[in-house]
Amino acid sequence: MTTDGSAQILDRGYRRFDGRRSGVGGAIRSTAWHTTRSVLGLGRKARHKIAPVLVIVVAMLPAVVFIGLAVLLGGDEFVNDVLEGIVPLYSELARQSIAAMILFTGLVAPEALVRDRRDGMLSLYLSTPLTRRTYLGAKVLSVSGLMALIVLVPTVVYLLGMTFASLGPDGVGDWVVVLIRILVSGVLASIIYALISLGAASLTDRRAFASLAVVLTMLGALIVVQILVEAADQSIQWRMLDPVNMPMEMISRIFGDAGQYPEIPTERVYAANAGWAGSSAAVLWARYRSAGA
Amino acid sequence: MVFGTHRALDSLTLEVPPGITGLVGANGAGKTTFMSIVLGLRTPTNGSVSVLGLDPLRQGAELRANVGYGPERNVFPDDMPASDFVKHLAEVRGMPRSEARSRASDALWLVGLGEERFRALGTMSTGQRQRVKLAQAIAADPSLVLLDEPTDGLDPVQRDEMLALIRQISSEYQIDVMLSSHLLEEVERICDNVVALDAGQLVAQGPLRELVGDVEGVTVELTEIDDVPGSVESVVARLTAAGLRVTREPDANRMDVLGASADLIADAVRDAVADSSARVRRIEQRRRRLEDLFEVGAS
Known part of the structure; x- marks a missing residue:
């Protein structure tokens, strides 16, 4: 701070930029980060934060409960044996994030696309280094990243909690294998759910209708499959058309577990997931192929 | 440029020199299609385009990093502060984060919204929103700015101010401007060059002083x-x-x-x-x- 009266306010005017521009990669990063903030309601009014907070609470609850049980009751060898029978496997804990996933895909994720279409931002984005393909890539990156956090954070926290409570995997090698399985399965399931959510949300410009489209796609298919298999006594292979449980079934198979539907071969589980991801991506691209020009 | 059976632009051959260029024509004349082609968002049915020495189709990302665009549509994320909006688009156009922040602030000051830069876009008047559109178009130091109907919805005083700003951007900051307008009077007031389109055909093109x-x-x-x-x-x-x-x-x-x-x-x-x-x-x-x-x- 100057005290000799020499301080001045300078009009910097307009400055040229001769530095290096970040290019398409920077545009994708910036758009993905902006979308993440928008979806989580950061920098927005409190009402935009309600759904994301609800999803986080639902996602974390099972892990916190089981870690609490292990920490409060564990320690004694007999009690640990009992607890090992009660606490879920890592793949089972990941399955328990299904409620949070459905909440996120239905209530939160559609915001990533609908807001830009509603606000006219898409035409502005397409006037930047982004193309329709890289724009959608940024959206998938953002939504699948958030979904990965919903699956991964509780499971990784659970792994750490169980390890500290002496209920974790035996030895460093097993521990690393479990961690890798958690990461791989979480990322894959997140990408599949993100594509299903964005594909269904792309069908409309209205937020409420987008949420409805996502819920109808996921729960509608689930109900139809349930009726076919349970009520009409059709083949269990129809379960492959269930977009809610197939990613979770894939998680079980990655962990080497039998899963909920052991009658369906593992390669078919992977194929079903690839089918849902591919068809959702095709719908998304069909909706955006000529949008915003 | 053909859409199905509709020929949006036909046999267009032109070269646009530096300065402010007015793209004039009635609604449906092909102005927006022309801008889309310049940005590389549409592929001409045949022929070739070069903008700032780059091919918009093959070098679109590189080109668009150096082009600012102010769309006609006047809808923004209502709950977003103007400074965040301009900063975000500057970042998407390739500015590093800290540079984008300071340039967003500078651009909003230059368009006369320095004191209002933290206001949510939804609370701004039509005139202020038009200025925000101009600010985001110039914030990333473009070589060319495309403005689609930049005075749309402005009263006469606001229109004069907007036209003066556009003139300033070209003359003081050396940024070439192409503005699309159906108001011929304002094009005559500030443009150096004119491209006149009618039903997809080139009606006239050249320096304004030679055409009027x-x-x-x-x-x-x-x-x-x-x-x-x-x-x-x-x-x-x-x-x-x-x-x-x-x-x-x-x-x-x-x-x-x-x-x-x-x-x-x-x-x-x-x-x-x-x-x-x-x-x-x-x-x-x-x-x-x-x-x-x-x-x-x-x-």
């Missing part, structure tokens, strides 16, 4: 008083008899008189009016305006 301005002859508008019927016809007959060429719409009181210097024509008009008992409403040097280009094109 004073031309040979005098424009005369007369009034016929009630008790001297036929006085305007008499003036026309006298001027023709004096060896001048008179063009007018049938039964119109406005005419163009050619065939001599402006001073001689004015003298001849004065004499003919005095002898015919008509009255002069207006007499001025004949001037070609932008709308005349469209009349020539239509004919």
Whole structure:
């Protein structure tokens, strides 16, 4: 701070930029980060934060409960044996994030696309280094990243909690294998759910209708499959058309577990997931192929 | 450029020099399609395009990093502060984060929204939103700015201010501007060059000073008083008899008189009016305006 009266306010005017521009990669990063903030309601009014907070609470609850049980009751060898029978496997804990996933895909994720279409931002984005393909890539990156956090954070926290409570995997090698399985399965399931959510949300410009489209796609298919298999006594292979449980079934198979539907071969589980991801991506691209020009 | 059976742009061959270029034409003339092609968002059915020395189709990302765009549509994320909005788009156009922040602030000051930069876009007036669109278009230091109807929805004072800002961007900051407008008067006021489109066809293109301005002859508008019927016809007959060429719409009181210097024509008009008992409403040097280009094109 100057005290000799020499301080001045300078009009910097307009400055040229001769530095290096970040290019398409920077545009994708910036758009993905902006979308993440928008979806989580950061920098927005409190009402935009309600759904994301609800999803986080639902996602974390099972892990916190089981870690609490292990920490409060564990320690004694007999009690640990009992607890090992009660606490879920890592793949089972990941399955328990299904409620949070459905909440996120239905209530939160559609915001990533609908807001830009509603606000006219898409035409502005397409006037930047982004193309329709890289724009959608940024959206998938953002939504699948958030979904990965919903699956991964509780499971990784659970792994750490169980390890500290002496209920974790035996030895460093097993521990690393479990961690890798958690990461791989979480990322894959997140990408599949993100594509299903964005594909269904792309069908409309209205937020409420987008949420409805996502819920109808996921729960509608689930109900139809349930009726076919349970009520009409059709083949269990129809379960492959269930977009809610197939990613979770894939998680079980990655962990080497039998899963909920052991009658369906593992390669078919992977194929079903690839089918849902591919068809959702095709719908998304069909909706955006000529949008915003 | 063909969409199905509709030909949006046809046989367009032009070169746009630096400065401010007005892209004029009625709705449906092909202005937005032209801008989309310039940005590389649409592929011409045939032919080639080069913008700032780059091919918009093959080098689109590189080109668009150096182009600012202000869309016609006046809808923004309502709950977003203007500074965040401009900063985000500067980042997407390739500015590092800290640079984007300071440039967003600078750009909003330059368009006169320095004090309002933290206000949510949804609370801003139409005039302020138009300024925000201009700020985001210039924040990432573009070489070219495309503005689609930048004065849409502005009152006369706001329009004057916006046009002055656009002029400033070109003259002081050396940024080339292409603005699309259906208001020919504002294009005449600030543009250096004009591209006139009508139903997808190029009507005229070139420096404004060559396309509009004073031309040979005098424009005369007369009034016929009630008790001297036929006085305007008499003036026309006298001027023709004096060896001048008179063009007018049938039964119109406005005419163009050619065939001599402006001073001689004015003298001849004065004499003919005095002898015919008509009255002069207006007499001025004949001037070609932008709308005349469209009349020539239509004919």
